[in-house]
Amino acid sequence: MGATILDGKKLAAEMRADIAAQVAKLKAERGITPGLGVILVGMNPASISYVTAKEKACADAGMLSRDIRLPESATQGEVIAAVSDLNGDPAVHGILVQLPLPKGIDESAVINAIAPEKDVDGFTPVNVGRMMIGERCYLPCTPHGIIQMLVRAGVVTSGKHAVVIGRSNIVGKPVAHLLMRKAEGGNATVTVCHTGTRDLAAFTRQADILIVAAGHPQTVTGEMVKPGATVIDVGVNRIPDPSRPKGYRLAGDVDFDSVSQVASLITPVPGGVGPMTITMLLYNTLAAARA
Numbered sequence: 001m002g003a004t005i006l007d008g009k010k011l012a013a014e015m016r017a018d019i020a021a022q023v024a025k026l027k028a029e030r031g032i033t034p035g036l037g038v039i040l041v042g043m044n045p046a047s048i049s050y051v052t053a054k055e056k057a058c059a060d061a062g063m064l065s066r067d068i069r070l071p072e073s074a075t076q077g078e079v080i081a082a083v084s085d086l087n088g089d090p091a092v093h094g095i096l097v098q099l100p101l102p103k104g105i106d107e108s109a110v111i112n113a114i115a116p117e118k119d120v121d122g123f124t125p126v127n128v129g130r131m132m133i134g135e136r137c138y139l140p141c142t143p144h145g146i147i148q149m150l151v152r153a154g155v156v157t158s159g160k161h162a163v164v165i166g167r168s169n170i171v172g173k174p175v176a177h178l179l180m181r182k183a184e185g186g187n188a189t190v191t192v193c194h195t196g197t198r199d200l201a202a203f204t205r206q207a208d209i210l211i212v213a214a215g216h217p218q219t220v221t222g223e224m225v226k227p228g229a230t231v232i233d234v235g236v237n238r239i240p241d242p243s244r245p246k247g248y249r250l251a252g253d254v255d256f257d258s259v260s261q262v263a264s265l266i267t268p269v270p271g272g273v274g275p276m277t278i279t280m281l282l283y284n285t286l287a288a289a290r291a
């Protein structure tokens with residue numbers, strides 16, 4: 001293997017220790033304990049495990065979390081009422097609605113109900129608009145976590161060609177925006193690939209920095225990567241594996257074995273982008289409590 005592993009778990013632990021120290025300081029100096037309100041609808045196993053991990057991370061950082069769990073049968077009105085409840089709770093500084101929501105519930109309507117000053121996921125139109133025009137806002141957690149990883153690992157982005165695979169509102173579009181903005185971890189020339197892209201490999205082979213958020217395992221293999229590139233694998237896929245206690249293993253969107261022979265730096269799955277995403281949620285919740 002040629003590539004160095006970009007260890008998201010280690011970077012996240014360093015950042016979380018710093019956040020915990022700042023939480024303790026905020027409590028001691030201003031008597032404020034940052035609080036995260038979490039809404040989970042239904043029993044999607046992946047969503048349950050994400051919410052559990054986020055709540056544990058909150059507790060570890062000295063933050064409070066308030067959990068609202070609704071059944072799969074909850075109506076859109078009930079979910080929006082839960083959001084309103086958290087909007088009005090002074091102990092809750094940030095709100096997280098775990099996506100995806102069950103079919104029949106309009107995710108945009110629910111997200112739009114979150115008070116922008118509590119939108120620590122950075123998903124509301126107000127936050128997205130502020131980000132686009134460079135105003136102060138909560139940056140969305142996964143894209144912000146990716147930029148933090150690049151910066152903390154000393155990867156130069158300015159003047160480089162970054163190629164993003166994926167154009168979703170939660171990963172592809174915002175990470176492309178952050179990579180292109182004139183700021184630390186940005187100033188790159190950015191190409192966004194998606195399902196309408198013809199000859200994906202022709203683009204990925206040009207990437208100094210390749211961000212893969214396609215949601216399919218093996219989307220990128222070794223021969224699609226420029227030698228020496230930095231490869232960030234955002235994908236989280238459950239691959240059936242009877243030899244594992246849970247019956248599955250996690251894999252990213254990148255074929256780690258072949259790509260790690262060609263890249264200079266690569267994130268693993270698990271232990272790459274995931275821990276950074278949760279860390280940026282804590283970071284935004286702390287900022288919301290301070291505000």
Ligand code: NAD
Pocket residue numbers: 142165166167168169170171172193194195196197200213214215216219234235236237273274275277
């Ligand atoms: P999504 O399904 O909303 O979007 C996937 C995007 O990839 C689409 O825009 C599509 O056009 C593009 N795409 C799919 N196949 C492609 C192909 N073969 N060639 C080019 N483009 C292709 O997914 P998402 O919500 O953006 O998430 C992407 C992945 O990242 C998923 O595996 C998800 O689980 C994971 N994810 C991880 C974290 C984390 O913290 N680690 C956070 C969010 C999402």
